[in-house]
Amino acid sequence: MERYPIAQRVKVIQAYYENGCSNQNAYRALRDFFGQFNRPNVRTIGKMMQKFEQTGSVGDVKTPVHARTARTAENIAGVRDSVVEEPSTSTRRRAQQLHLSRSSLMNIILKDLHLHAYKVQLTQELKPLDHFKRRQCSEWWQEMATVHDQFSKKIIFSGEVHFHLSGFVNKQNCRIWADDNPRVIAEKPMHSQRVTVWCGLWTGGIIGPYFFQNEAGQAVTVISVRYREMITNFLWPELEDMDVDDMWFQQDGATCHTANETMALLREKFDGRIISRCGDVNCPPRSCDLTPLDFFLWGYLKEKEYVDKPATIQELKNEIIRHVNGIEPQLCLSVIENCDLRMEVCRRSRGEHLPDILFHM
Structure with a gap:
């Protein structure tokens, strides 16, 4: 429904109630307003009405943003200092040392610090000559x-x-x-x-x-x-x-x-x-x-x-x-x-x- 502006959604709601609260009748009535091929289909009209009756609004429902309990500035700084001091420590061990869950540690490393894991390359030891x-x-x-x-x-x-x-x-x-x-x-x-x-x-x-x-x-x-x-x-x-x-x-x-x-x-x-x-x-x-x-x-x-x-x-x-x-x-x-x-x-x-x-x- 995001492709329909608010004014068009309001028109759909009006057509629904003016035509006997019928999705099919509203679909027919909207032809002159939208044109034959641009009007929302019967199923979309039904979703719009269901959302309107549940929320009382034709706007988009915003997903609530949960507060970040682990990815705080203090924890991010702690992880950064830990990585600088001991870059080869495993994530499991580092999470234990910092009292964080491993998933929270990984989120901080990847999403906040933008670090990548690099493998150690093995090669033959060279003598002085x-x-x-x-x-x-x-x-x-x-x-x-x-x-x-x-x-x-x-x-x-x-x-x-x-x-x-x-x-x-x-x-x-x-x-x-x-x-x-x-x-x-x-x-x-x-x-x-x-x-x-x-x-x-x-x-x-x-x-x-x-x-x-x-x-x-x-x-x-x-x-x-x-x-x-x-x-x-x-x-x-x-x-x-x-x-x-x-x-x-x-x-x-x-x-x-x-x-x-x-x-x-x-x-x-x-x-x-x-x-x-x-x-x-x-x-x-x-x-x-x-x-x-x-x-x-x-x-x-x-x-x-x-x-x-x-x-x-x-x-x-x-x-x-x-x-x-x-x-x-x-x-x-x-x-x-x-x-x-x-x-x-x-x-x-x-x-x-x-x-x-x-x-x-």
């Missing part, structure tokens, strides 16, 4: 990108990771609602079965996966000999149809990767173009935020593969293969472009962590 190495690598990266605008698209990023069959149970986010405690226990083996997977990532897609395993299909430790077997028997055949004359190869500084025989094998195809400890360009340690497999691929796969809860090692492998094959080259290109951005941010921050990446992406 790491900042220099990260800055040095990012500056070299920028120089190469200046000379060759497609430089980052000519790098094969590689690495391996473990995938455990049991996955994990986050009990902090797991609740079971019931009348009685069901006493549910999630059993996990002390030594969970796992697979060890190697992959390569470049703008053309994903190379792999390759599983480090014995003849029985069980995961084995990645040592230099096995790593070289992977390169010879798997990586080289995968690269046969690729033009690797100007391609770079990146790997972390694990001992199995940087053994003399391994580096000599890699130089057969990537001579002068190896990004690694003991390579042509040093790969900075503890820099998961700068390597695409660490900041993208492994997390992406772990988020996907446990959805269907694989029950056997073979099912786990099948899930890994399925999701790796489902990654389109366009996604890999976006990841590489993001890596360029990360290198630029690392250079600007002089080797520090990447706050622009962690908190704004």
Whole structure:
């Protein structure tokens, strides 16, 4: 009824009483005043009359505003001081300390102080010399990108990771609602079965996966000999149809990767173009935020593969293969472009962590 001004509402009331207190008759009588299509319908006329008879007024009924008993100036100031002094205290604990209900505290925080809850971002600790190495690598990266605008698209990023069959149970986010405690226990083996997977990532897609395993299909430790077997028997055949004359190869500084025989094998195809400890360009340690497999691929796969809860090692492998094959080259290109951005941010921050990446992406 708010779209009808007071004068029009008065006309409706008059028409109602002048036409035998009938909603239908009033509707007909109002045609000349409102026009055929602008007059209130029979139901609206009935609501107007009901409200008029209950309140004696054709105006809008104002909802009473309840006095704020908890959101007083004193309590707002107290919450503000508490947050400034201890910003990480939980709302439940803070409400107890200030003798407020949790709902009142939340109203003050959100509606009066306009504060937001931010998650703590976890990242790997950097050692004193790491900042220099990260800055040095990012500056070299920028120089190469200046000379060759497609430089980052000519790098094969590689690495391996473990995938455990049991996955994990986050009990902090797991609740079971019931009348009685069901006493549910999630059993996990002390030594969970796992697979060890190697992959390569470049703008053309994903190379792999390759599983480090014995003849029985069980995961084995990645040592230099096995790593070289992977390169010879798997990586080289995968690269046969690729033009690797100007391609770079990146790997972390694990001992199995940087053994003399391994580096000599890699130089057969990537001579002068190896990004690694003991390579042509040093790969900075503890820099998961700068390597695409660490900041993208492994997390992406772990988020996907446990959805269907694989029950056997073979099912786990099948899930890994399925999701790796489902990654389109366009996604890999976006990841590489993001890596360029990360290198630029690392250079600007002089080797520090990447706050622009962690908190704004």
